Amino acid sequence: MTILRTFSTFSKSSGLNMSKEKSNAYFNGVNEDLRKDIPQVSGLVQGNLPFRYLGVPIKTTRLTTHDCSPLIDKLLNRIRGVGARKLSYAGRLVLVQSVLKTLHNYWAAMFILPNGIISKLESICTNFLWDGEVDYIRTPLVSWEKICKPKREGGLGLKNDVLWNKAAVGKLVWWIASNSDHLWVKWINHTYLKGLNWQTYSPSTNSSWSWRKICQTKEVFTDAYTQQLWKPQKGQEYTIAKGYGFIRQKQTDVPWVSQIWNRWSIPKHSFLVWVQQHNGLNTKDKLQKIGVNMDSICCICGQDREDNNHLFFSCQYSRQIIMEIGKWLGMNIPYQNLRDMER
Structure with missing residues (x-):
């Protein structure tokens, strides 16, 4: 009843009404009588996990490769929906950066993706970049490791998917460390931490898989918190880009970056010269x-x-x-x- 009164108050304040036809009730840890009473009182139908919200699966356990199949399907549909083989290398690079990587970033910001899915994503992007196809056809001219470096270090500026996913999870670590005003953080403090020091906290063996992964990610950023790289003040907060820059292994800048990547160069010419610089022709x-x-x-x-x-x-x-x-x-x-x- 409390939830129904909350919905009613929200409707009166905003003028928006809940669509019962599109809503479901989900239960956990309640007896069978309550499971029957709530749908009768609220008019909501009982739903089952997992379900989809904003295009992504919602479930209580770790994501499986099957759960992430919609992400793979979306990538494949974007590739097949354009004349990929007619694009130059530079054109396909723009498509990978602006479309394919954006889809991955959306999922990575919410989930700890399985390693098999990340490998599949990298494989699709690699094959598409070099041949405009989804499946492996020819050997890449330059390795994916070099491609995922910043341009100033001799790469193409694409992000390493594994490290980006860790940096995205690092945002959750930052929320807990800074005691952010999020309902999820309050639930974590009540359920797991219970007043313990977050920096020295270790999860129990019977904790959920997702929580153990978050705690493992915390160890990656231990030095950053020790050095106080990020602070709660405005402009000094943690961002995924900052976290990615921290965990990425930086390398020496190359001397030829400004000769290749500049506003006077034609993109497809710059790309070919970049391949030549890596002895890829x-x-x-x-x-x-x-x-x-x-x-x-x-x-x-x-x-x-x-x-x-x-x-x-x-x-x-x-x-x-x-x-x-x-x-x-x-x-x-x-x-x-x-x-x-x-x-």
């Missing part, structure tokens, strides 16, 4: 190793072995083209500097 020496070509001699000059360095820097015709472009632009292009950028 299918030059004749690489094709010979996998048995596609019988020889590895440069087809332009016909003198030396065609590899990444020769094709762009050592070939006499490449040098001539670079110098002619410099004359056309009215620029003196130092050839040695280009070789240094390549290294």
Whole structure:
């Protein structure tokens, strides 16, 4: 009755009414008589777990691969709904960043996703990026590990799904650590913590799988809380992006990032140059190793072995083209500097 009075008060205040046809009652820890009385009094039909809310499954136990199948289906539908194979590498990269990764981020912000689902998501994104297909067809030109680095470190700026999911769960850890004014935090304090210190708390073996995972994630951010990187004050709160930056292994910035990624460059040209910087192009020496070509001699000059360095820097015709472009632009292009950028 308390819940019905609350709904009634809300309706009078907002002018919005609950749709009983679209609502269900769910029970846990109540006797059979109460299960029968509540639907009769409220007019609600008893529902069963799991159910779907805002497109995601709601259940009391850990998510399974089957539970996450709608996420995979949505990704596949987005890919098949566009002329993916007609897009350039750069076009498919934009689609992965703006559409496919957004779907994953939506789920990752609410659930601890199974490792099998995250591997499947990465596989779909990898195959789509390099060939416009869902299934594995060809070997990627550059590894997924390198792709998931920031551009300043030589990557394409995509997020590592495993680390992003941990950073998203880290938001729950932050809510508990800062005693945030959320109903869920109050329930955690009443059910699990019971006045114990959150920083030193360890879950019992009979705790739920999700709660144990949250506690494991807390250990990942122990140093951050010790250093007080995030504080409750406005502008210093925890965000998923900050958490991701903390747990990600940072690497040295590459010297050529501004030469490739800038507002004057055509995106598909920038992407191909980026592949070249990672020695990912299918030059004749690489094709010979996998048995596609019988020889590895440069087809332009016909003198030396065609590899990444020769094709762009050592070939006499490449040098001539670079110098002619410099004359056309009215620029003196130092050839040695280009070789240094390549290294």
